[in-house]
Amino acid sequence: MLTAYELHEFNRQKDSIADSLLKQVHGNSNILLFKVLVNYLEKTNISGLRLDNLDESIFKDSKELKERFAQILEHMATIAAEETEHSPTYTTGQLAKFFGVSITTINNWINKGRFIGVERKERNKQARISANTKYKAPSGEIMFVKDVVEMYNEAENDGNLNNSNELEFLVTQLAMYEGKYGGEYDKTLGNKPFSGMTPEEQTDAAAWRYFLEQVENVNRSS
Incomplete structure (x- = not known):
């Protein structure tokens, strides 16, 4: 791909x-x-x-x-690189929903190179980003856009998004990772060089950070 x-x-x-x-x-x-x-x-x-x-x-x-x-x-x-059923592309509006941020934030991330390899070629043209694009979090962790979409869809299928149980769901996910690694993110994987992690740890670190950011977004909007 x-x-x-x-x-x-x-x-x-x-x-x-x-x-x-x-x-x-x-x-x-x-x-x-x-x-x-x-x-x-x-x-x-x-x-x-x-x-x-x-x-x-x-x-x-x-x-x-x-x-x-x-x-x-x-x-x-x-x-x-064109879109297929196995590699869809997403608009900035769709990505804003998946990441739990505004469209302006998504555009800023594009301009800052947070979506690796994605460039806005025309000023007023809406970007479309492939599911196979890598996203670089502020912490340096890297994950595929499709992983973020998968996490969003799993949460939505469980009925945990856009309702009063969203925060509870996120806290449950964080507790799962804290139990797995024996402490909070900053004291475990967050305190470990990304290059020194195993593939499983890299995936968990990216997902863990994603859920932490989602909690921050929920708290800001409440």
Whole structure:
């Protein structure tokens, strides 16, 4: 699954990737590779690229060939990162609900790079963020957006959100983690370097911090 950050990194390096591939595949081989990619994109009808005007002359111009190759790679990466039933994308409004904050806060987090690899390209265009995007909490902990959505949905299915039992539910979750690690967050996982945690501890730390933030939001709104 291609994350938003991986898509961003791939597009940033696409020119060097195209150059490297063309240097590794010589002569007729790179011509065959290029033709296979072009014909695949045309026949699957998933590309918005205008490739039907290409002819054999492109193989005589190494600069144009490299530019076209990089363009094709970028488009393929974009398709790879598109929303599917397994990797939905969310609006800032939806994320505000899942994280329990305002839309303004979500936008601020985007601007500050809290959603890794996500950039607002157009000033007035609403961002859509993939479930596979990584979110970096103020504490440095990292979790996937889909994990936050899953926690929200589990709580909602239990009937614990948007009612008087919400705080009770959150306190119960915090008590579970405190029992598991033998103390409060700041004195246990919160006092341990994130890089030194096991994968299970990293996941628990991110979830634990999330519930702590939710308690703060509930207390502020009450």
